[in-house]
Amino acid sequence: MTILVTGGAGFIGSHFILDWLLETGEPVINLDALTYAGNLENLAVLQGNALYDFVCGDIQDRRLVDRLLVEHAPRAIVHFAAESHVDRSINRPQDFIQTNIVGTYTLLEAARSYWSKLQYGARSRFRFLQVSTDEVYGSLGAADPAFSEASLYQPNSPYSASKAAADHLVRAWHHTYGLPVLTTNCSNNYGPRQFPEKLIPLIIANAMDRKPLPIYGDGMNVRDWLHVGDHCMALRIVLERGIAGQMYNIGGNSEMTNLAVVHNICELLDEMRPHADGPYSNLITFVQDRAGHDRRYAIDARKIGRDLGWQPTETFSSGMRKTLLWYLDHQEWVSDVKTGAYQQWTIRNSEARA
Ligand code: NAD
Numbered sequence: 001m002t003i004l005v006t007g008g009a010g011f012i013g014s015h016f017i018l019d020w021l022l023e024t025g026e027p028v029i030n031l032d033a034l035t036y037a038g039n040l041e042n043l044a045v046l047q048g049n050a051l052y053d054f055v056c057g058d059i060q061d062r063r064l065v066d067r068l069l070v071e072h073a074p075r076a077i078v079h080f081a082a083e084s085h086v087d088r089s090i091n092r093p094q095d096f097i098q099t100n101i102v103g104t105y106t107l108l109e110a111a112r113s114y115w116s117k118l119q120y121g122a123r124s125r126f127r128f129l130q131v132s133t134d135e136v137y138g139s140l141g142a143a144d145p146a147f148s149e150a151s152l153y154q155p156n157s158p159y160s161a162s163k164a165a166a167d168h169l170v171r172a173w174h175h176t177y178g179l180p181v182l183t184t185n186c187s188n189n190y191g192p193r194q195f196p197e198k199l200i201p202l203i204i205a206n207a208m209d210r211k212p213l214p215i216y217g218d219g220m221n222v223r224d225w226l227h228v229g230d231h232c233m234a235l236r237i238v239l240e241r242g243i244a245g246q247m248y249n250i251g252g253n254s255e256m257t258n259l260a261v262v263h264n265i266c267e268l269l270d271e272m273r274p275h276a277d278g279p280y281s282n283l284i285t286f287v288q289d290r291a292g293h294d295r296r297y298a299i300d301a302r303k304i305g306r307d308l309g310w311q312p313t314e315t316f317s318s319g320m321r322k323t324l325l326w327y328l329d330h331q332e333w334v335s336d337v338k339t340g341a342y343q344q345w346t347i348r349n350s351e352a353r354a
């Protein structure tokens with residue numbers, strides 16, 4: 001029983017594929033357009049693995065998606081492919097509208113057509129899993145309760161608005177056509193192999209280079225942090241046991257201000273790689289705030305715990321220590337990403353595979 005993963009060359013998708021193959025041994029087709037965020041080196045260990053197939057392509061290519069569905073007859077689509085960086089969405093929203101909204105629409109239509117022709121058993125087992133974010137719920141005040149599945153969608157950035165639009169399409173395709181969908185809304189992920197434009201890998205990379213550690217605004221914006229491995233486990237469980245048509249919030253019970261996150265990284269680095277010039281926190285620099293910067297996200301993940309038995313296994317402190325050790329041991333990965341060398345690798349690799 002194959003699954004089709006979209007965006008599997010990105011940060012979370014690549015962790016999901018590695019975890020999936022290890023835990024289930026079920027074949028995976030990875031459809032990824034290899035944008036700047038797609039990195040086949042993340043999956044280099046799978047070269048030659050008969051259970052894994054990579055297809056370079058865009059989720060907006062209906063013909064290609066139709067062909068993959070017919071050829072591989074997947075029992076599920078796990079949809080990660082997206083433009084995912086808020087700052088990029090502010091600078092250039094267009095790609096977010098295309099991939100996150102039009103791309104999801106294209107996938108839903110292809111899935112609906114494929115699913116409607118399945119035999120009864122396969123039809124009732126099929127699932128479309130929409131991997132979404134807590135950012136669709138908007139911003140919380142300091143004393144507000146955490147986002148639950150009943151919270152209103154109030155997205156504030158072009159990124160979160162495009163993900164919210166996609167989630168609404170997914171919901172409508174269930175309500176109107178009966179497509180068996182699942183939606184997960186997860187908080188900020190961190191872990192190995194995250195593209196160094198997001199806060200945690202950027203801070204680690206800059207600290208290693210003794211560059212300024214940029215904090216937007218006053219640094220008191222709050223995020224909930226979840227180790228990527230715990231997110232992948234939650235997605236596997238939702239796919240296995242989730243009820244079609246339901247939403248599941250996923251979070252790490254680790255609300256922290258950005259300043260606290262950066263200080264935490266600095267303290268760990270002081271311990272692991274002390275520097276003669278003094279503590280890493282000396283590099284902290286306050287910079288201009290992000291436009292429309294959401295103040296606080298927090299996730300109430302009680303539903304997935306109660307109904308499906310999922311709990312995170314890492315605390316922020318245990319997950320961050322492991323993550324930092326990974327980055328310290330893989331400086332080459334970071335410099336390849338920063339110089340764009342991995343994209344050369346990616347092109348060479350996909351040419352070789354074609
Ligand atoms: P990422 O930016 O690292 O990876 C996105 C992947 O999608 C890349 O491999 C890219 O090449 C691919 N892609 C982009 N446009 C495509 C297209 N048109 N067709 C095919 N492939 C395309 O993102 P990520 O951090 O791994 O996030 C994955 C998903 O999880 C996204 O949907 C995101 O909204 C969601 N999410 C992320 C976080 C987080 O903290 N990173 C938290 C919650 C939810």
Ligand code: TYD
Nearest residue numbers: 086188197198199200202214215216221258
């Ligand atoms: P980011 O990793 O971009 O995730 P998101 O915007 O999806 O939450 O940013 C996390 C938080 O860190 C967010 O409040 C913005 C802030 N931030 C900085 O303070 N400095 C930075 O250089 C970056 C990239 C983010």
